[in-house]
Structures are given as structure tokens and as C-alpha cells.
Amino acid sequence: MLAENKLEVLKDLVRQYSREEIIWTNGYLAGLLAQNETRESKETIVPVSVKPTIIYGTETGNSKKLATQLQTVFKKNKIQSKVIDAFQYPVEKLEKEDFLIVIMSTQGEGDPPQNAVKFFDNISNSSANLSKTRFAVLGLGDSSYPLFCKAGEVIDEQLARLGAQRALPFQKADVDFTPVAEKWFTEILGSLQQATIVKT
Numbered sequence: 167m168l169a170e171n172k173l174e175v176l177k178d179l180v181r182q183y184s185r186e187e188i189i190w191t192n193g194y195l196a197g198l199l200a201q202n203e204t205r206e207s208k209e210t211i212v213p214v215s216v217k218p219t220i221i222y223g224t225e226t227g228n229s230k231k232l233a234t235q236l237q238t239v240f241k242k243n244k245i246q247s248k249v250i251d252a253f254q255y256p257v258e259k260l261e262k263e264d265f266l267i268v269i270m271s272t273q274g275e276g277d278p279p280q281n282a283v284k285f286f287d288n289i290s291n292s293s294a295n296l297s298k299t300r301f302a303v304l305g306l307g308d309s310s311y312p313l314f315c316k317a318g319e320v321i322d323e324q325l326a327r328l329g330a331q332r333a334l335p336f337q338k339a340d341v342d343f344t345p346v347a348e349k350w351f352t353e354i355l356g357s358l359q360q361a362t363i364v365k366t
């Protein structure tokens with residue numbers, strides 16, 4: 167419970183927030199909580215039963231590298247995940263995913279990378295029901311291009327159109343993508359662990 171004066175400050179702050187900002191703040195706070203709780207001996211993090219699938223779309227390897235780094239973060243936190251090239255991902259499997267993570271760069275003029283063209287088209291033409299799927303998309307790009315991170319943005323919109331629930335708002339990452347990606351990893355971890363922290 168917050169003291170009255172702190173509650174008023176919080177209410178004032180939240181009043182100025184958009185819906186996306188509230189979702190982001192929720193993930194951010196959950197991430198902070200998860201970090202603190204690993205340090206406290208009276209609380210236990212039970213294994214996360216969700217097995218996220220990480221799909222990457224890449225031309226020059228950045229998105230693949232981040233997908234692998236995220237898998238390492240998951241491993242350290244005892245979360246099993248799969249990393250898969252968008253080219254090899256059968257879109258029919260989407261309905262079976264409970265937590266889908268997409269890391270996708272943008273090429274050409276707002277286009278998906280070559281390995282993700284089929285995935286991109288299939289998802290755009292899909293009528294799957296993804297109401298049981300949570301997801302998060304990280305778009306890699308370069309803000310000097312007019313259509314900054316467009317391919318990632320389209321994937322994010324398509325997943326939402328199919329009824330999937332955003333675990334985090336769409337995140338764009340510019341050429342210096344490492345700090346943005348690392349922060350995003352922490353937020354994903356927070357949103358996965360949120361429901362699984364038990365007090366002993």
C-alpha cells in the first residue's frame with residue numbers, strides 16, 4: 167500500500183500516460199521486482215513453465231545474434247526457449263505458441279529481410295486465432311531511413327490483428343541496438359516471471 171501523498175503523485179503521473187506507456191511501465195516494474203526478488207532469500211522463483219519461441223528475421227546477422235543472446239538470458243533463468251530462423255518457421259504453428267518473441271530487422275525501403283519474406287506474407291494472409299498467445303516484437307533498423315523499423319512494426323500489428331496479446335509494446339532499436347535490446351530482455355524476463363514468483 168502506498169502512503170496517500172505517494173499515491174497522489176503516482177495518480178498524477180499515470181494520468182499523463184498513454185496505454186502503451188502504462189504497458190511498458192508494468193513490464194519495467196515487473197523486471198525490477200524480479201531482479202530484487204532473486205536477491206532475497208525468503209522468496210523463490212519457481213521455474214517458468216512457458217517455453218518462448220524466438221523467431222528472427224535478419225540480413226546481416228544482428229537479429230540472429232540478439233535472438234541467441236536472449237536464449238542465453240533465458241537459460242540462465244532456467245527458461246527453456248527455441249530460436250528459429252523465420253524462413254524455417256511454419257506459420258500454422260502460431261496457434262500453439264504461448265509466448266512468441268520476434269526479432270526482425272528492416273531492409274530495402276521498409277521491407278522484411280530475405281529470410282523473413284515468406285513468414286511476413288504468410289502472417290499477413292493468416293486468419294489464425296492467437297487469443298492464447300502472448301507476444302513481443304523487437305524491430306531492428308536505422309533511423310536515417312524514412313521507414314524506421316517498419317518490418318517489425320508490421321509483424322507487431324499483424325500479431326495483434328490475429329488476437330495475440332502484447333506482453334510488451336513494440337520496441338524499435340536503432341543502429342546502437344545493444345543497450346535497447348538488453349533492457350528489452352530484462353522486461354521480457356519480468357513479464358514471464360511475473361506470474362511465477364511465490365513467497366515461502
Ligand SMILES: Cc1cc2nc3c(=O)[nH]c(=O)nc-3n(C[C@H](O)[C@H](O)[C@H](O)COP(=O)(O)O)c2cc1C
Pocket residue numbers: 223224225226227228229230270271272273274275276277279306307308309311312313314315316341
Ligand atoms: C540496404 C539496406 C536497407 C535498409 N533499409 C532500412 C529501412 O528501410 N528501415 C530501417 O529502419 N532500417 C533499414 N536498414 C538498417 C538495418 O535494418 C539495420 O542495419 C539492422 O541492424 C540490420 O539487422 P540484421 O543484421 O538483423 O539484418 C537497412 C540496411 C541496409 C543495409
